[in-house]
Amino acid sequence: MSKPEAPALTLITKPMPPTVTPERPCWGVYAGRVQNENGAMLKPGVYWHGYRRTKEDDEAEPSDGSERPLRDEWIASPVFVEARTVNSDDDTAGRLLRLVTDRGEREWIMPMEMLGGSGEEIRRALFAMGAEIAPRQRGRLMEYLLDQRPRQTIVTTSRPGWHASGVFVLPHRTIGGDGVRYQSSGRVPNLYASKGELAQWQSLVAARCLGNPVLTMAVGCALAGPLLSKVGVNGGGVHLVGDSSSGKSLAQLIGASVWGDPGVFAASWDMTKGGLEIEAASRNDTLLPLDEITRADARRIQEMAYALANGQGKGTMTREREGRAKLHWRLLTISSGERSLSEHAAIGGNPAHAGAELRMVDVNAGTRTYRAFDDVHGMDGESFHRALTVAAGQHYGHLGQAFVEKLIAGYDRDEMLKDFDKVRAQFQSDSAQAGRVADRFAVIALAGELAIAYGLLPWPTGTSLKDSQLLYREWLERVGSGNAEDRQILAGIASFIERHGSSRFSDVNASEVESRVFDRAGYWEIEPNRRLYLFNKSGLIEAAAGFGLARIVKALEAAGVLAKRDGDKKRHTKNYRLPGGGQARLYVIDPERLENDGGQP
Structure with missing residues (x-):
């Protein structure tokens, strides 16, 4: 019997690389x-x-x-010059480079101005991305980059968020079209990274936020950023107030996970005002979480709050003494701390400004059923906190992008404004200042309700609206109605009387001057069932620190606090004969009216 023939061996040969025939040189x-x-x-x-x-x-x-x-x-190593670029922010030119490295392909938009020097900045950037350059050919690489004449031109921007063309630009992608690319201004962390799955974030994080107004508000706050410019609401923020380890930081972490890695996306108050501007601009149209206000400079905290809400940085000069473009942004901020904004400002010796407090609204995140939480879904507070922290650290960066995709796909400006008006009508306000706060809670509610309608949040319809209304009512009950500056002035005077009523005032009807009173702020007058305080001008201005005399008197008149005056209605003072001789015109204040109308800020 013959042996079977052995199978023929097949030689596997690698295909030869293609041949190039360049037109030398x-x-x-x-x-x-x-x-x-x-x-x-x-x-x-x-x-x-x-x-x-x-x-x-x-x-x-x-x-x-x-x-x-x-x-x-x-x-x-391979560096392709793919296109010319024009930055829509400042009209500067650049080139889109595509690098092939051991770590895969990378893209970089190179500003042409970087070719004006030795090229060292360019080489450093290329090396950082994984490129290799022959030591003796570094100058030739600059020649190569200058010689390229790509036909395609694309628009770039160094500002994330909405672009004038209608697309939403992020560092790693453009949502709604391919006509615009993000141009990085330097080596910065990837704020908008993603990990895990949206479905897991929805079931492990969002579902457990249900029943917790502070947490649903944090999610709505994160999603409201892209809506601000669409519905005409200014930026601002909310400030979560509660004791240490109450759960404030978890709310910020969940808000940050809407857009990126919570550990990277969140920022700290511990920075200069210029640093804060950079952080805000890098999160334009999204969210800026700022942890622990105790780390902030108490002397500048209110100034920083104004800047965040106003959305414009300070102008600076280049080394050539040319004006550098200001940074701009529009976003909402979630801040946290054991003290309110005004209390922290007071540590630095600054009087509280109602405008700053309105731009960073205090939210109770410390005295709810479980401190910052209202429902821990059958767990104890510590286990609940740990479960959400772990889940948000494993699944993040998906919801914000998915929300913008839905917005762009179904965007209609008129319908959006109608939806906002319907939601806003359910937040009652009796002053322009309360109206500004109501606008903020309304846009947060609208963002949450849209995400529910899009199927992105596993909450019943109306959840975000109900929770936002609850937090807004709590704020109204805490600060009262009317003008915030008026309340602040009245509260300041009430506090001044409480602190100095026995040391800087004395009986106006005494026969002799009270020698124990130093740095006199005024006198008192005893009447049946009440004591009136008679402020001199300097004492009144000191008591309502931060406000001018005319503004103080306006608040006193509005609250009916001035108990006496001379016959001339234009006067706000009453003329008194003073102990020891002489006369003075004094502002007569009824402290009971201060307590009834001023309250606490």
Whole structure:
């Protein structure tokens, strides 16, 4: 019996790299290995294709028609110049570079102004992205970049968020179109990273936020950023107030997980005002979480709150003494701390400004059923906190992008404004200042309700609206109605009387001057069932620190606190004969009216 024939061996040969025939002298760039006209193998990279010099070149042109020897100089790893760029922020030019590295392909928009020097900044950036450059060819790489003339031109921006073209720009993608690219201004962390799955975030994080107004508000606050410019609401924020370890930071962490890695996306109050502007601009149209207000400079905290809400940085100069473009942003902020904004400002010796407090509204995140929480879903507070913290650290960065995709797909400005008006009508306000706060809670509610309607939040319809209304009512009950500056003035005077009523005032009807009173703020007058305080001008201005006399008197008149005055209705003072002789016009204040109308700020 014959043996079966052995199977024929099949030789596996690798295909030869393609052959290139450049029109020498010229530049060439190849993503993979190639071979030149003579069959020599060239590794991937940027090349200068030329000829080697020969003795004939030095003496005369070769007469025998022999071919000149080829020369292929490797300059760098593959760097393709794909397109010209124009930055819509400042009209500066650039080039879109595509790099092929050991870590994969990378893109970088190179400002053309970086070619104005030695090129060191460009090489540093390329090295950081994984490019390789021949040590003796670094100058040639700059020549290569300058010589390229790509036909395509694309628009870029260094500002994330909504672009004038209608797309939403993020560092790693553009939502709603491909016509605009993000141009990084430097080596910065990827704020808008994503990890895990949206479905897991919905079931492990969002579902457990249900029943917790502070947590649903944090999610709505994160989603409200893209709506602000659409419905005409200014930026601002909410300030979560509660004792240490009450759960405030968890709310901020959940809000941050809407857009990116909570550990990276969140920021701290511990920075300069210029640093705060950079952090805000990098999160334009999204959210800025700021942890622990105790780390902030108490002397500048209110100024920083104004800047965040107003959305415009301070103008600066370049080294050439030219004006540098101001940073701009529009967003909502979630701040946290054990003290309110005004209490922290007072530590630095600054009087509280109602405008700053309105821009960063206090929210109770410390005395709810479970401190910052109202429902821990069958767990104890510590287990609830840990479960959400772990889940938000494993699944993040999906909801914000998905929300913007839905907005763009179904966006209709008129319908959006109608929806906002319907929601806003359910937040009653009796003053322009309360109306500003109501606007903020209304846009937070609208964002949450839209996300519910889009199927992005596993909450019943009306959840975000109900919870936002609850927090808004709590704020109204805490601060009272009417003008915030009026309340602040009246509260300041009431506090001044409480602190100095026995040391800086004395009986106006005494026969002699009270020698124990130093730095006199005024007098008192005893009447049946009440004591009136008679302030001199300097004492009144000191008591209502931060306000001018005319504004103080306006608040006193509005509250009916001035108990007496002379017959002339234009006067706000009453003339008194003073102990020891002499007369003075004094502001007569009834402290009971201060307590009834001023309350506590």
